Amino acid sequence: MAELIVALDGMSAEEALALVDRVGDACGFYKVGLELYTRGGPDVVRALGERDRRVFLDLKLYDIPNTVAGAVRSAAGLDVELLTVHVAGGPRMLEAAREAAKERVKLVAVTLLTSLGASEVEVVWGREIDSVRDEVARLAELARNAGMDGLVASALEASWLRRSVPSDLLLVTPGIRPAGADRGDQRRVATPAEAVAAGADYLVVGRPVTRAPDPRAAVLSLSEEIAAAGRP
Ligand code: C5P
DSSP states (O other): OOEEEEEOOSSOHHHHHHHHHHHGGGOOEEEEEHHHHHHHHHHHHHHHHHTTOEEEEEEEEOSOHHHHHHHHHHHHHTTOSEEEEEGGGOHHHHHHHHHHHTTTSEEEEEOSOTTOOHHHHHHHHTSOOSOHHHHHHHHHHHHHHTTOSEEEOOHHHHHHHHHHSOSOOEEEEOOBOOTTOOOTTOSSOBOHHHHHHTTOSEEEEOHHHHTSSSHHHHHHHHHHHHHHHHOO
């Protein structure tokens, strides 16, 4: 069954851990992104581990192979379960990351940031592209060939990606909103049921939980939506 990961964004380490404690046993998996990591550092990851919570460290690594390999080893030493890397770092960087992970941490590849539109991709790559989707498929293929464990994909792209890059890659999907919820700044959103139907393995949800008056109730309700979507 697909699993819920709550993204701990927009708060200090103390606030994040207070939220985790409030949610209690309703959620066992949390995403620590660049924002929280640059505030709380490895201590916040350790504090989650001490609470028996699983960690998705979303650092989107992108550097020379040697440096990325070192960061992957450090993350593995923190008992992180999922870690993101940018496919654009190139095959040698991805292979160095995979080698350093030694199956202790699952590597999830970011193809193109969803904030990039076609014209911006063209400016960055310095060439015309047929479509953003073609570029995502091409980069997903690179990730698969380099032995990555999964891909980050919007729920709206997940089923298409499963078809165009057949594999058993795990799909991690952000941009999830409970049916009828505020979309925040997310343009392309899906409900938990849509994400599950699209083949998502992990659903990443931030603000609908972190800004809810009762975060535990929000998690329980999302979990019920995920469970119901998974039932035949
Ligand atoms: O608050 P919200 O549910 O929109 O948070 C989604 C989380 O997923 C954030 O941590 C955000 O950085 C991340 N994310 C995203 N879209 C992507 C990749 C990651 O929203 N394409």
